[in-house]
Structures are given as structure tokens and as C-alpha cells.
Amino acid sequence: MQLDKIFENNKQWIIDKLSVDADYFSNLGKGQNPELLYIGCSDSRVTAEDLMGLQPGEVFVHRNIANMVISIDLNVMSVVNYAINHLKVNHVVVCGHYACGGVKAAMQAADLGILNPWLRNIRDVYRIHKNELKAIENEERRYDRLVELNVQEQCINLIKTAAVQQAYRERGLQVHGWVFDIHSGKLIDLKIDFNKLLENIMEIYRLS
Numbered sequence: 001m002q003l004d005k006i007f008e009n010n011k012q013w014i015i016d017k018l019s020v021d022a023d024y025f026s027n028l029g030k031g032q033n034p035e036l037l038y039i040g041c042s043d044s045r046v047t048a049e050d051l052m053g054l055q056p057g058e059v060f061v062h063r064n065i066a067n068m069v070i071s072i073d074l075n076v077m078s079v080v081n082y083a084i085n086h087l088k089v090n091h092v093v094v095c096g097h098y099a100c101g102g103v104k105a106a107m108q109a110a111d112l113g114i115l116n117p118w119l120r121n122i123r124d125v126y127r128i129h130k131n132e133l134k135a136i137e138n139e140e141r142r143y144d145r146l147v148e149l150n151v152q153e154q155c156i157n158l159i160k161t162a163a164v165q166q167a168y169r170e171r172g173l174q175v176h177g178w179v180f181d182i183h184s185g186k187l188i189d190l191k192i193d194f195n196k197l198l199e200n201i202m203e204i205y206r207l208s
């Protein structure tokens, strides 16, 4: 890839934006007011704004390998706290995707060095749902299901945070689990029952 091309693209992008709205960048510079926090995978094929048809300023984005929400990851926790407490988003989305390399790596016996502790969180998801997953004979289908269950568990990890619990009570913040089907381009809502999850885990994880 010629990196010069990127700067050429940027010039054209500015021209395109200004041709529609001459104040585009002066408005963009005034600040952000996104209503949505999106936590997705770093995979180069799974964009955030592009696949949702959203524009700059509309979604606060965090991406890491396999869209994980890990309580001692200062990075994701800072993003979650900032988005909820300061930007006041009302929706938090965890978006996984089929054919996720991170999830696949966690299904295999391989020493991946520094990735081991990260991917171990997905192995934990597998362990929690072992019976359901082992009953799926088709390996591709089992892999897809682990992608979905990983999204669900990361939603639960969000619900374990004080920021989500407080915003849920104060203004009805909602957590959503989605999967991007990389084979068709379709965004799928897993329709995770937020209230039921909350009920099930609050006995143990209630922070305030």
C-alpha cells in the first residue's frame, strides 16, 4: 500500500465533505455528542461507523482483539467510564463478528505469547458454556456460537461495572449485543435480555 495515497484520499475527502456542507469541519470542531458507545473487534474487515452508516460525531468507538470488556483493562474501562459518565451515552453496544481470528485462536491449543492472557478470557467463556458448545457438532457453527456467547459475556462484564449500573438506574441506559455477519454484511441483534441478565447477576455484582 502506498501511504501517499492516504493523504491524497484525505484531500479528496475534505473536498467531498465541504461540497455538501461548507461548515462541516467548523461544526465538527465544536465538540461531540454521541448517543452510542460501540465496542468492537480490531479486525480490519469490521469497521464501526461504515457498517452502521453513521457519520463522525455519532458514535464513540473502542476496538480491541475480539471485542473484550475486561475489568482490569484500563483502556476499555476508561472508555466505558468516559462515554457513560461524561458523554452520557444511553446505549452501549458490544459487537462481535463471525470468523473472528481472536475467538478462533482461543479455540485452539497454541501458545501465543502475550496474547495468552487476553485470549484466556474467551477460553473462560467456552468453559462457562461448555455443554452447549460441545453439543454442536459442526465446527463452524460451534465457532459462530462462541462468537455470540462471547458477545453475551462481554455484555455481562459491562453490567458488572458501577458506571453501567448507575446509569441504568438514573436514566435507563441499555446494553446491546450484536454480531456482524462478515459473510453477508448483515448486522444481527442478538436480542440479549438486558433486564434478565441484570436480575441474574445483580445479586452477586451489585456495587451500589
Ligand code: CO
Pocket: 041, 042, 043, 065, 066, 067, 097, 099, 100, 101, 102, 103
Ligand atoms: Co475479530
